[in-house]
Amino acid sequence: MNWIDTHSHIYLPDFDTDRKETMQRCLDSGVAKILLPNIDLTSIDAMHQLKLNYADQVDMMMGIHPCSIDSNYVDLLDRIEKILHKDTYYGIGEIGLDLYWDKSTQRYQEDAFRTQLSWSIALDLPVSIHSREATEESLQIVEAFGGRIKGVFHCFSGSREQAQRVADMGMYLGIGGVLTYKKSELPAIVENLGASWIVLETDAPYLSPVPHRGRRNESSYIPVIGERLAEVLSFSIEKVARVTTENARKIYYPNAKVQTI
Numbered sequence: 001m002n003w004i005d006t007h008s009h010i011y012l013p014d015f016d017t018d019r020k021e022t023m024q025r026c027l028d029s030g031v032a033k034i035l036l037p038n039i040d041l042t043s044i045d046a047m048h049q050l051k052l053n054y055a056d057q058v059d060m061m062m063g064i065h066p067c068s069i070d071s072n073y074v075d076l077l078d079r080i081e082k083i084l085h086k087d088t089y090y091g092i093g094e095i096g097l098d099l100y101w102d103k104s105t106q107r108y109q110e111d112a113f114r115t116q117l118s119w120s121i122a123l124d125l126p127v128s129i130h131s132r133e134a135t136e137e138s139l140q141i142v143e144a145f146g147g148r149i150k151g152v153f154h155c156f157s158g159s160r161e162q163a164q165r166v167a168d169m170g171m172y173l174g175i176g177g178v179l180t181y182k183k184s185e186l187p188a189i190v191e192n193l194g195a196s197w198i199v200l201e202t203d204a205p206y207l208s209p210v211p212h213r214g215r216r217n218e219s220s221y222i223p224v225i226g227e228r229l230a231e232v233l234s235f236s237i238e239k240v241a242r243v244t245t246e247n248a249r250k251i252y253y254p255n256a257k258v259q260t261i
Contacts, residue, residue: 001241003226004033004248005219007094007128007154007174007201010058011036011043011050014205014216023054025220030241034219035252037061037094037128037154040068041076044083059252061091063116066098066109066130073108077115084119090252091151092120093128097141100133113141117149126151126251128174135162142169151251155203156186163189167197172247174201177209177217180228187232195233195243199251200225 005026015022026034036047036058044062051060062084064076084092095116097109120127128151131138135158142149143165153166154174163173175198179186190198200222202208208217209224223237230240249256 001030001223001238002033002245003029003031003200003222003241004035004245004252005031005202005204005222006035006152006199006248006252007037007176008034008204008219009036009039009043009206010034010204010219011046012205013046015218019050022218022220023057025218026057029220029223031219031222032057033248034058035061035090035128035248037065037091038063038080039065039094041079048087059090060087061093061128062087062089063091063093063095063128064112065094066096066105066113067101069105069109069112071105071108073112077112081119084123089125091126091128092116092123093151094130094154095127096130096154097134097138098130098132099137106137110137110141113138117142117145120151121145121148128152128154130154132157135159139165142171152199152201154201155207156189158189160189160192163193163197167193172197172199172251174199175229176201176203176225177207177213177221179225179232180209181213182210187228190229191232195229195235195240196247198229198244199248200229200244 152172152174156173204217226240230237
């Protein structure tokens with residue numbers, strides 16, 4: 001079976017001591033492709049280096065995480081946009097809203113989010129949307145673009161109704177380790193929505209699935225999340241791998257003339 005991790009920060013310092021071994025575990029577990037969303041200006045060099053070292057295994061996105069948005073966001077956007085045109089990126093991300101850590105920057109975050117969504121339209125690229133404690137606000141902004149945005153609501157944490165609104169726009173839910181948590185509401189949401197609008201992700205090094213919860217997450221745990229999804233949907237693990245991988249291909253590799261993995 002082949003898997004795609006649609007959202008991993010495996011370029012972060014958390015992996016500096018064993019990155020080679022971590023990447024090998026990904027291949028050993030069947031995770032043949034990893035999408036890397038950027039965070040801010042400080043993460044770009046490390047992400048690019050990982051791409052140089054593992055060109056066939058990883059692909060990059062470019063954007064600014066909402067937690068990195070402040071009053072200087074206009075200049076930051078200008079610098080990121082210039083970088084966006086200097087290399088090959090498969091998405092705009094990680095972008096969106098985060099009202100968990102700091103609501104005081106909400107206006108800046110919303111403006112930066114709209115700007116980066118407009119980039120995705122201009123460049124015909126999908127987006128990876130962060131919406132922590134801001135699912136409704138994020139949805140309203142995306143819906144205002146009238147169906148022109150494509151991509152993933154990363155680490156989806158909204159309601160069943162909000163999940164349906166995502167799918168109604170032709171977008172996907174990014175499902176990760178939270179699906180395996182005992183008190184998670186995701187199983188009911190996923191069961192209601194079905195597999196057609198689901199992609200798998202780790203958000204490594206964060207949000208490790210059970211039984212690894214509390215320890216560093218990594219992309220090789222994608223099959224663990226897949227196993228839980230198979231249970232929820234009463235699918236075989238092979239079907240989950242096939243469907244979620246095909247969904248990821250539709251989003252990030254729509255024009256590929258050959259298989260990406």
